[in-house]
Amino acid sequence: MEKREECGVFGIYSFKKEEVALPIYNGLIAIQHRGQDSAGIATFDGKTIHLKKGMGLTSEVISENDLLVLKGSIGVGSVRYPTVGSSSLRDAQPFKVDFPREGIALVHNGNLVNYVALKNELEGKGMPLLSQCDSEAILKVLAEELNKTEDVFHAVGNVMKRLEGAYCEVAVTGRGELIAFRDPHGFRPLCFGKNEDCIIFASESVALDINDVDLTEQVKPGEVIVVNEKGVERRMVAKSVKKHCMFEYVYFSRPDSILDAGSVYDIRVKLGRNLAKSHPAKADVIVPVPDTSRPAAEGFSRESGIKLEEGLIKNRYIMRTFIMPEQRIRDEAIKKKLNPLKTVLKGKRVVVIDDSIVRGTTTNKLVKLLKDAGAKEVHVRITCPPIISPCFYGIDIANHHELIAFRCNGKVEEIRKLLGADSLGYQTIEGLADAIGIGKENLCMACLNEEYPTPEAARIAKEMKNKSKEEVGGKRYWEI
Numbered sequence: 001m002e003k004r005e006e007c008g009v010f011g012i013y014s015f016k017k018e019e020v021a022l023p024i025y026n027g028l029i030a031i032q033h034r035g036q037d038s039a040g041i042a043t044f045d046g047k048t049i050h051l052k053k054g055m056g057l058t059s060e061v062i063s064e065n066d067l068l069v070l071k072g073s074i075g076v077g078s079v080r081y082p083t084v085g086s087s088s089l090r091d092a093q094p095f096k097v098d099f100p101r102e103g104i105a106l107v108h109n110g111n112l113v114n115y116v117a118l119k120n121e122l123e124g125k126g127m128p129l130l131s132q133c134d135s136e137a138i139l140k141v142l143a144e145e146l147n148k149t150e151d152v153f154h155a156v157g158n159v160m161k162r163l164e165g166a167y168c169e170v171a172v173t174g175r176g177e178l179i180a181f182r183d184p185h186g187f188r189p190l191c192f193g194k195n196e197d198c199i200i201f202a203s204e205s206v207a208l209d210i211n212d213v214d215l216t217e218q219v220k221p222g223e224v225i226v227v228n229e230k231g232v233e234r235r236m237v238a239k240s241v242k243k244h245c246m247f248e249y250v251y252f253s254r255p256d257s258i259l260d261a262g263s264v265y266d267i268r269v270k271l272g273r274n275l276a277k278s279h280p281a282k283a284d285v286i287v288p289v290p291d292t293s294r295p296a297a298e299g300f301s302r303e304s305g306i307k308l309e310e311g312l313i314k315n316r317y318i319m320r321t322f323i324m325p326e327q328r329i330r331d332e333a334i335k336k337k338l339n340p341l342k343t344v345l346k347g348k349r350v351v352v353i354d355d356s357i358v359r360g361t362t363t364n365k366l367v368k369l370l371k372d373a374g375a376k377e378v379h380v381r382i383t384c385p386p387i388i389s390p391c392f393y394g395i396d397i398a399n400h401h402e403l404i405a406f407r408c409n410g411k412v413e414e415i416r417k418l419l420g421a422d423s424l425g426y427q428t429i430e431g432l433a434d435a436i437g438i439g440k441e442n443l444c445m446a447c448l449n450e451e452y453p454t455p456e457a458a459r460i461a462k463e464m465k466n467k468s469k470e471e472v473g474g475k476r477y478w479e480i
Contacts, residue, residue, distance in 0.1 A: 008034030011170030102174025110166030186221030272299025279425025346374030
């Protein structure tokens with residue numbers, strides 16, 4: 001609960017030259033959970049790149065008439081939450097340039113650690129950014145490299161040398177190409193599915209499912225895939241050092257998605273089982289915080305033998321609170337989001353399962369909500385270990401001072417008192433890695449252990465850690 005995420009991307013090439021606006025729209029609906037701030041679609045009809053983007057949900061931005069106007073058999077789409085820049089139309093994706101390759105429209109998921117340096121470099125070359133979004137910076141670097149060579153693979157290889165951070169990109173060009181690439185660490189997910197009709201790239205496999213396309217595989221970290229009238233060509237252009245984000249498995253991705261480590265649902269069930277082993281509780285009932293915690297609560301229940309019940313009913317028309325852009329808006333939303341089921345809670349010792357605690361404001365309100373509804377005891381169990389450091393790779397955890405675990409020096413008992421819970425248990429790092437099942441060495445857990453995979457992130461985090469809240473000023477470290 002109470003986390004903000006990055007973005008979701010989608011790209012499609014129709015081998016049968018069929019219209020792709022509707023499949024893009026459907027794909028964005030499937031990954032809407034990854035960003036609810038803005039949405040957009042770009043298509044290519046053989047002559048022109050058509051573009052429509054705006055603020056709000058996909059269904060609010062793209063009308064039925066837009067789907068008729070967005071002609072073409074190749075296209076890309078985006079849903080966005082801002083981890084760089086602001087909540088404004090100028091920062092909405094896709095971004096587009098008119099040259100080279102007769103134009104390029106690009107969508108991006110991730111976050112650049114070296115955004116400010118890159119922005120200054122581009123402006124020094126007479127290429128000022130019109131937005132505050134790192135997507136535009138990536139597009140201009142790609143355009144600059146494609147101006148130097150006709151070889152897309154060589155150009156993207158040079159792009160990767162200039163970027164530090166997390167980035168999954170899909171772009172359509174005015175030459176009828178679809179280009180997809182993923183950073184060498186593979187922080188964020190990017191998969192594809194291919195059949196005789198089309199090839200689709202997406203942040204999560206659920207965007208393939210909704211279009212009746214089976215998952216083929218994940219795009220490899222450091223890989224570029226180019227699709228054009230000649231077919232599909234794949235090449236590795238950078239050395240892969242896998243560091244997949246553990247948060248994708250804990251919270252961000254839909255439970256019915258398949259990522260690099262496999263089924264998100266199965267991993268979350270195992271997270272719950274591991275949590276029950278490391279932090280058991282004497283209780284009458286287990287209550288998940290809807291929706292992402294349900295599989296973990298199932299696992300906790302299976303392991304502990306304590307019955308699972310729906311003690312919190314969610315208002316489906318309220319957005320995920322963490323991805324709302326301001327704390328004031330999040331606080332208001334929490335009041336409207338969950339309603340306790342008193343017949344389940346009254347007089348009971350309750351284990352409440354949640355995926356993580358970032359700031360602690362939501363969990364504090366949740367404990368009070370349960371106790372006000374008659375819960376005799378509230379035992380909080382969290383499927384993610386304590387978050388002690390910010391994320392530079394696409395999750396908007398901006399600085400140390402907003403983290404309750406940092407403010408409490410990692411002291412669980414102190415955190416418990418602030419939350420008002422009867423007991424508090426966090427997942428261990430070992431339990432987390434065991435559940436995901438691909439080895440700690442292949443996971444990014446920098447927000448848990450301060451081991452940042454890239455040098456600039458490590459430098460900034462170390463430098464900023466000891467600065468006061470007033471010195472930081474509530475800013476994102478990577479934008480200072």
